[in-house]
Amino acid sequence: MRPFQARVMKVLFVTSEMEPLFKLGGLGDVSQSLPHALGKLHVNVTVVLPYYATIKLDRPLCLGKLGVTYKNERHLVFIFATRHPKSSVPVVLLRHPLFNDYHAPFIVDRFAFYSLAVTALIGQAEAI
Secondary structure, X not given: OOOOOOOOOXXXXXXXXXXXXXXXXXXXXXXXXXXXXXXXXXXXXEXXXXXXXXXXXXXXXXXXXEEEEEOOEEXXXXXXXXXXXOOOOEEEEEEOHHHOXXXXXOHHHHHHXXXXXXXXXXXXXXXX
16 A cells, blocks of 8 residues: 555636735635645645736746637637736736726626636646
């Protein structure tokens, strides 16, 4: 029998806001504090967030791009990485014109597309 080996739990925390990067309400607060708290429990957490035009970062690292098919059209989504400025939790940002303005019309389309982009990201797990 093999000796017990502890496994590290990995969590991909997908959200639409995270304080201080982008915050509209309480979700931004939870998306900041929960990954940090899980990290203290030795859970390997990576946060995924749309890269809204209002998010200002100093030199995020470009990890590559994803091809996403939505409404019979192929779209490129660029993948960026940074760390949360307060907790150092890894943050992956997805950049596409649909994510430029949270308040733009067609919010259902924006987040349906975001869901597909996250699914494609998971399919390329080595990128995160």
